[in-house]
Amino acid sequence: MILELDQGNTRGKWRLIRNQSAAGEAEVVARGTFAPGPWWREAALPAAWIERAPTRVRIANVAGGEVERAISARLQLDLGIAAEFARVTAECGGVRCAYSQVERLGVDRWLAVLAAHHRSPAPALVVDCGSAVTLDLLGIGGEHLGGYILPGLGLMRRALSSDTDAVKVAECFAPGMSLAPGRNTADAVNRGLPLMVLGAVDRALDFLRQHCAAGGVSASRLILTGGDGALLASFLPQPYLLLHDLVMEGLALTNP
Template sequence: MLLAIDIGNSTIKFGVFDRKRLVQKFSVPTYPDYSPGEFLIDRLRYFDEKPLRIDIVMVSSVVPEINDAITAADRELYNVTPTFVGPSADFGLQVDYSPIESLGSDRLIAAFAAAEKYGKPCIVCSFGTATTIDAVNSAGEFLGGLIAPGMAAMADSLNFKTAKLPRVVIKNPKMVIGKSTETAIRSGVFHGHAGLVNHLISLVAKELGEKAMVVATGGFADMVAAGCKAIDIVDDILILEGLRLLNERPKSAASRKIPAS
């Protein structure tokens, strides 16, 4: 079986695939100071201590500090050295981005998965710590995209940059007009971000010049989609699916495998 791991700035997502079928998934918070021991304990707890026959581990990581712990855990638990997918891997896309090393592999994996699952052209939105919107044209070219603050980052900045505004939990507000400081912040962040995303998608679509499926993923995708008419579909396992699909492609030397010590 394949274990796909998506290491984001806030959350680590795990998905176990038996061929094309997702048989188990869960997530844990991301902590850069994770030790392999702590990581193994969390892994075993979420797998209900049932041993799994993991043959392959594919990883997307935007938090390099976690990579050694992931590697140690996979070697100890499954005797498998994980493959960390970098931006130079063979995605079957022509990538128009420079320097490519600065491009988050999660963005490319999401774009690749969206193109494979939903067809080209496509616009891919990822809603997490940051909001990214990327485009793939009908010729299979990854054209790049844009990066904006995510909803949590917007809310946190109000708390960090002001003396009296509180930190709030982001929710879909019941009313636009907030009746308290907390609900006013929630409304401003939610509706402001939804409006931002609608506008940015329209600009990307115009520049793309083709009618494209708009696919959303990430921790805030469902919430944003509730206020954003431009989004066609939410796929919360898009990157996990992308890792599975990449594993089915002919192996590329550009995927980085950490050598055994």
């Protein structure tokens, strides 16, 4: 049994899997999410972790070194296993990293790109919609072309509320809601923010299509993940894949 953790900047999620099959498919036997905050300081860890007694734990952590050390200590204390943290490398799983300083790339972005390539070698735009929105372009032959980082929907709304006296509105993002021009401030904000992210997705897809056309490839994929992935997907006119566990899927490639 393997415990996998995806620790973001504000919250984390986990799943317990059986050893993956030859086809690379993991059997998920339990899963869960944490409320924002340091779950590793709670009195008890999730009951499934104790009951299932995993023999390994693989972790994607973007919350910094202090959090990494705290998680490692807690897992060693309660479960008696050493945490295995994913690292970004120049090449892994047939993908070549675009960054010259690979350690500067967020490991969650790297894992998502690796998992996307493992599912299919076709070029793809990988969009992770969390506290930040990241867009990574996976080109022909496993070439990571780089990407973009934007504030997430919640972060943008809070920035407007805190820095703009007249723009203090309740968050009201609903899947498939109208994105027509707002006729009041609340609608203008809550429709404008997804529109900004969709605009970035469109421009990134244009760049990827140009790259593919130059290499004689006609098809590319759009892959979404992250907490706001389903919301963003509800506004898209083009085909997409919504894969909630994409980051954790990549852990089997960096930490086999």
